[in-house]
Amino acid sequence: MKRTIDDLAVFGGPAAFLNTVTVGRPSMGDRERFESRMAWVLNNEWLTNSGPLVSEFETAVAEIAGVRHCVATSNATVGLQLAMHAAGVRGEVIMPAMTFAATPHAASWIGLEPVFCDVDPVTGLIDPDDVKRRITERTGAVVGVHLWGQVAPVEELDRLAHDHGLVMLYDAAHALGCTRDDRPAGSFGDAEVFSFHATKVVTSFEGGALVTDDAALAARARSMHNFGLGQGGRVEHVGTNAKMSEASAAMGLTSLDAFAEVCEHNRRNHELYAEELRGVKGLRLHELDLEERSNYQYVIVSVDPAHTGIDRDEIIRVLAAEQVVAKPYFSPPCHLMEPYRTETPQRIESAEWLAAQVVALPTGPGVSAEDIRRICDVLRLVVADGEHVARRLTAARNAPS
Ligand SMILES: Cc1ncc(COP(=O)(O)O)c(C=O)c1O
Structure with a gap:
């Protein structure tokens, strides 16, 4: 378990995972x-x-x-x-x-x-x-x-x-x-x-x-x-x-x-992410309506830099060093991609706001409860001192190589 930000892999500590844990690993069944x-x-x-x-x-x-x-x-x-x-x-x-x-x-x-x-x-x-x-x-x-x-x-x-x-x-x-x-x-x-x-x-x-x-x-x-x-x-x-x-x-x-089993595994994973991230300032797990059925394939977290002190893309960078592949979704939104941005320049407020904030975290049959706890340990550590982490990341990026 990482205790200080010096333990983060992005600053030279050992990675939280030996093998990559990634969003969107295939559910192939038997x-x-x-x-x-x-x-x-x-x-x-x-x-x-x-x-x-x-x-x-x-x-x-x-x-x-x-x-x-x-x-x-x-x-x-x-x-x-x-x-x-x-x-x-x-x-x-x-x-x-x-x-x-x-x-x-x-x-x-x-x-x-x-x-x-x-x-x-x-x-x-x-x-x-x-x-x-x-x-x-x-x-x-x-x-x-x-x-x-x-x-x-x-x-x-x-x-x-x-x-x-x-x-x-x-x-x-x-x-x-x-x-x-x-x-x-x-x-x-x-x-x-x-x-x-x-x-x-x-x-x-x-x-x-x-x-x-x-x-x-x-x-x-x-x-x-x-x-x-x-x-x-x-x-x-x-x-x-x-x-x-x-x-x-x-x-x-x-x-x-394997579909029913995968959905149930994903549902438990989603619940665990909710528990682990409850009350963490600036991170909001995207909730799903419990009255409805979902495949729970997407664990979406909004990062509010005003509260975390660090933005979504920097958090993705920290996770990547830990061998955790998290993904922005969908960034940029489609109206800001070519050819659409040139053909019809426009602002679409909520889509832009969301696209800058959300990140998908790993789930699926290959992601265990222990994996989720470790991912959330890293997230909590990062946002507890987000401004400091962000400053060090900027300094590391600007350091002469
Ligand atoms: C929202 C959405 N629509 C369409 C597609 C395209 O699907 P396919 O890769 O099967 O063409 C994808 C994904 O890959 C998607 O996420």
Whole structure:
């Protein structure tokens, strides 16, 4: 245990961890099950094109989302594009600035125009009032984002989209297994898209899924994700190749087998972080609504430098020296990234404020209670004398090498 700031690894003390503890380590499930699924794939030589494992994965994801249709994709970015294409979106697409670059890029890449709106300063979720202010005659759709294992304010957004005749889609990359008023993410709007990227709570290496209750939209998306081929194998319209492979589905199913256990482990981790950080000045653990279900995949802490004396990026630096990889989320927010910042220079207040403050801390099945206690020991030590730590970091940076 570190007693003084001289014990911090960034100032020459031993690192708190021998092996790196990082945000977003994959939850792969049982290795033998994966290997036996892969053996089956290889023995049958059915590697892609609507294979049985992809079908099984689609059925399982649709069930979690509480919808009738699921189209598994090679990733969520292309899944969002399919959703926009299949829903016939044109013109401007309103979305929160506080999201991963994939959300606006998905729209830009297919000729649509992202329009960024603000978020709630506490939850980070898209602000429906700001969406409303940004609707014009050119608006074609709204893409809500279910951030950090919380579901966006879907009642207001779905109503708004309905009243203005807009397509309503959700980027549900963070939200598998999460609910709002007991209804699962995946069941809102015209369609939603999950990600099964390696960092997500369920992984298929790379992967995504479009889920919807709209049979016609699902059929268009299914055809479009396979080069625009129709039932009879003839090309009916322009499409792309966004299919999930059987190897990905084998990983997805194996990761899904462990999903409930991983969520429970994450929930306990979240609780422990809350206990360890309770009352620590300037650090606020982002709370989740206990009435709802979450995958607890994101442990988000806001750093208020007015109280810690040290900012978020310096804390990330201190943790990195201890072999703890913590991540800013999403910094900068999308409207301050190229090309959007040059195309439409603007300020989006709460998104900017949050993006400068929040950090994600490690969780997941590979992160134990002891790991969390050690990470929090370091955090408490740093913010107890934050100004001093910050001054020494600045001096170390400016010292001649
Ligand atoms: C909010 C959000 N949307 C979309 C994506 C893109 O997902 P994928 O990597 O599966 O394309 C990600 C993450 O990686 C994300 O965090």
